Amino acid sequence: MKITKAFFPLLLIVSFSILIYCFPEPFGGLFRLGLAGLALGVIGGFWMTGAFLWKKKLFSKIVASLLFLFSGLILVLTILITIDYRSLIPITPIAPLSASEWNEDLNYLKETIGTHPSYLPEINTELEKAFSVFEANLTNTSRDEKLLQLTSMVGLLEDGHSFIFPFQAFNQSAYLPLYGYYFGDGYFVLDAFSKYDDLIGKRIIEIEGIGIEKLFEEISESTGPENIWNAKYRFNFFINNVNLLSSLGILDQEKKEVKVTYLENEHPVSILIKPEPFFTWGFWTLKPTDIRTPAFTQMRRSNFKLHANEFIEVELNLIEDIDSDNTIKSLSHTIDTLLSSSNPKGLIIDLRNTLGGNNTLYEPLIDVITRHPEINQETRLFVLTSRTTFSAAINFLDDLIYNTNCTVVGEPPGAGANHSGDAEFHILPNSGIYYMMSTKKWTGNNPSDSLKTIYPEVMINYLSTHYKNGIDPWMNAINTL
Known part of the structure; x- marks a missing residue:
């Protein structure tokens, strides 16, 4: 495989990646051109590498086959995203059951x-x-x-x-x-x-x-x-x-x-x-974002982030470890160190974009808070919530309320302390319609609580003017307490 031939797919990948970065809207012609060019570069690279490996031993042939398969998948996905695939499929009534x-x-x-x-x-x-x-x-x-x-x-x-x-x-x-x-x-x-x-x-x-x-x-x-x-x-x-x-x-x-x-x-x-x-639409609207205020409801790019300024702010977007070196437990150790070595104005647990996760992982965060009575006060410990706060984040919120002296600021979350979860995927056998169904009842610290949400002490009414003007009413509320 000559170097000049190998360089061509790489050139396509770099060039069209830049085009996608500059024009990120998937309905636009330039984006679609960029995506098609990027896919062409990747497919070309896979095919050239696969053709080269195919001439080698059995293991190389297996790798080559996988590269050919991935090339086909990339081609199909590119077609689905860049064109109205419905024009390729006759819109005929589905055979009635x-x-x-x-x-x-x-x-x-x-x-x-x-x-x-x-x-x-x-x-x-x-x-x-x-x-x-x-x-x-x-x-x-x-x-x-x-x-x-x-x-x-x-x-x-x-x-x-x-x-x-x-x-x-x-x-x-x-x-x-x-x-x-x-x-x-x-x-x-x-x-x-x-x-x-x-x-x-x-x-x-x-x-x-x-x-x-x-x-x-x-x-x-x-x-x-x-x-x-x-x-x-x-x-x-x-x-x-x-x-x-x-x-x-x-x-x-x-x-x-x-x-x-x-x-x-x-x-x-x-x-x-x-x-x-x-x-x-899904490719455009469901792509991850880094915006902290909850106007955009898709997943955030990072499971969690730590911001140490006037306040120590824990932006918890998903209660899951990032990798073996970046875990909820290691995050807790970092917070512990910061609380011991500095005197922040307060600690903020931001659950505004926390759709869920693993509710067995957050206990170290609560342990850190309870070990620091100077921060475990209603005027220094704040939990931010929104309508997006859901699932394992509800368990965490309930345990924070029960085990610490936190002040909850925000919108009521999407469920109450006693709620169902651990949903499983199902498909109806004949129509093929698919759905989720909960399998477990999660009981909070007050089993008799029948409320379908958890009401914050400080309610936030998030307005369009807040979003347009870059105002964070949650932080404004904290600064006035």
Whole structure:
């Protein structure tokens, strides 16, 4: 393999990586060109290396085969992300299932719902009613409508860990190319496909003539969130799902564009938006971020970070070790050292973006706090929460409240101290619809607590003006205490 030939794929990779970095929007032509060029460079490099190894011994041939396989996977992923793959797949109705096949799926779903740790007899009564309605309308409901009905069945559990994924038949799934957040003063667009840049920073008030507040109510009622804060966290994933809007009767499934109305200088303005494939929307909206305030609900790039300034701030984004050298335990040792060698204004445990993790790992953090009575005071120890705070973060929050003198500042989190979790993945045998179902009941320090959330001592109303002006109301609240 000549050096000049090997250099060409490397040149492609470097050049198009720079293009992607400069134009990171996946709906833009330059981004797609960059991604296609990058994929071409990687595939070319793999194929050249594979062809070279294929001439060698058996082990080299195995490595070459793997490189060829990875090349094919990269090609498929590139196609899915860079073009509207729905144009390659005929949009034909999925073969209808027979009544007996749907009955088998319903029985499977009922069986898994019955294993839920918080399953109650009254849920069974509602479930039987929902099954009867589903069976009575088998022939006159679309696949999206059936999916919504099944989603509502699982939603009867009102468990944020148990849900049917809103995106199922990928070759027909479509999303509005918008990313928004439900602030205290309304639902605002934070990012959009460049064609709709004018919407960024605008408050959306209607979709197809239906008010956002009404849509929020209908979506919440149909999807069964844990509480209103969990519903607000999930809202962006549902409100842009064109299939879901269609199943709610808000728009025609075959409609090519969706009318979105926003406020411009307090006056309503309407615009038609073309939906995009889910893969493109997901690639764009679910990519990790480093933003600390919870306006963007995707995962953060690092499990945890430590900021030592006036306050010692523990930004805990996922309760998991990063690697063998960067663990929650080693983080605790570092905090212990800082508390022993300095006199910070306070210690902040930031759980605003903590979606969960391993609830067996955080005990060393609590131990450090209890060993430092000078910091274990309500005026010096603060825990930040938001609607995104969920799962293992709820366990941690409850234990912090019970074992320390912390002051909780923020929005109520997405679940209460006593909640279900440890969800498992399931697939209905005939329709292929996939969903999550909790398997364990987590009991907090007060087993009789029936609240569906944990209310902070200091409540934060996160507004769009805070986000636009770079204001962190959580930190402002701490500085005034």
